[in-house]
Amino acid sequence: MSKRGVVLLLGTTQTLAWASSYYIPAILAGAMARDLGIESSTVFIAFSCAMLLTAFLGPRVGRAIDQYGGRVVLILSNLVFILGLAMLALAQGPAMLFAAWLVLGLAMAMGLYDAGFATLAGLYGKEARSAITGITLIAGFASTVGWPLSGIMLAEFGWRGACWGWALIHLALAMPLNLLLPRGEARAPLVAAPAAPPTATAVRETRRTAILLAFIFAAGGFSAAALGAHLPALLVAAGATPAAAIAAGALMGPAQVAARVLEFTVLRRAHPLLSAKLAQVAHPVGAAILLLFGAPFAAVFVLLHGAGNGINTIVRGTLPLALFGAAGYGARQGLIVAPARFLGALAPALFGFVVAGFGAQALWFTATLSLAAFVALFTLRVAPESPGVQR
Known part of the structure; x- marks a missing residue:
């Protein structure tokens, strides 16, 4: 697959990953809070906990991408997104809400920009710069896509239906696209010149x-x-x-x-x-x-x-x-x-x-x-x- 094709695929899946996680509280938090009988601030606290978890898990996810390749990790991220969004849709109180967001925090660590950047670095080495820029150009429209789509699903199906809708999008669209990513054959060869141990x-x-x-x-x-x-x-x-x-x-x-x-x-x-x-x-x-x-x-x-x-x-x-x-x-x-x-x-x-x-x-x-x-x-x-x- 050409680099342009990889950028298009990964840019699209990055857009969907951001839209279905980072950008959903702005649209769904109020309805979640009213239905669960909690303050909106509680939803955002749960979201902040998810973000903190991504900081903790980032190095571990990076090592996994170095070892197994980005395609595997990104596909697994779709499964974790589906699980987290399903848990969110089924939440009946603060405990399940926080648990769902922690699962989504794991998915975000596995599936947002840094995972995408590491995937491209593994495929193209130092030539990955243009590809990194390319996926940020596409995913820069995540809020443009995500907010209206979350709003439409909220109006038609409620906030729980919106969460199920995003889970379905991961299953039917994002995961199949990540499955099309190269397995690593396009990995840029690294110069293997012998070198003395670093001083x-x-x-x-x-x-x-x-x-x-x-x-x-x-x-x-x-x-x-x-x-x-x-x-x-x-x-x-x-x-x-x-x-x-x-x-x-x-x-x-x-x-x-x-x-x-x-x-x-x-x-x-x-x-x-x-x-x-x-x-x-x-x-x-x-x-x-x-x-x-x-x-x-x-x-x-x-x-x-x-x-x-x-x-x-x-x-x-x-x-x-x-x-x-x-x-x-x-x-x-x-x-x-x-x-x-x-x-x-x-x-x-x-x-x-x-x-x-x-x-x-x-x-x-x-x-x-x-x-x-x-x-x-x-x-x-x-x-x-x-x-x-x-x-």
Whole structure:
């Protein structure tokens, strides 16, 4: 199968995986809470527990992909998604609700972006960058597909019917598509030149680079999750009307997709480090414009923040691949992104306290985090590449 075919298949299954897990609470949480006699916040706490579980399981899933290949893990993820969604549909109280979300947390660890990135790294080695960008371009429309589809199923069949509907989509569509993925025959050959065991200095440098990447991705992950939960409220606090805040917030998705197109075209021949720097600086620049010039620039802030977030998603897969190579990518990636997943799960609640205390000025906090990550990128040591490759 061609690389383009793999990208199309994996991009589609990634879209369905995100739409049936990460994006369902926004549509179904209210109905779930009313039916189960609990607060909506309880549903989101269960969802946060699922996200925390993905951080814990990430390295283990990565090692499984390194050992058995991504196709096997992704197919198993569909089965776990089906089980979790079925448990959610059958839930009669908080205990079953939390159990269902923990199963979905396992499915998300096995089936979302990092698993997809590791699958592509195993198939194409360092040539996986364009494929990683490709699946994020397609799956960037997960909310565009997922929210309306969840809403239609909610209106027609109730929230339980919507969960059964997503389970059926995994069984009838996502799993058969993952079954079509290559078994690994397309794995890019690794150069097997004999080499001396790494020196203590090399080991320290590798550890230092991994720690820096973990911090950089954690900073970006916190800001993305925090703004994802509080963006409209922050824009209103900055002086925008509720209608203007919603209109500006609607630019988030197009900004992410446009930035990913930019990465796929203009930046594709540059080192991923350049993309990472542009992604990290976009949020603080946008925040400074909004805080200094006020609500008329809300759309500018959203466009810059969305663009940075869109490229950050790609960089999280491509920069470790460029720095460390494809060997052991899955396990290493799981470790590097674990802090980002952990903070991403906690960010909506933690940042809520900051917003409650400081209003729109809370953006200085996320801007400072992003600037620290931007500075950290300049301390990464990158091996020289062939002439004409920019950094």
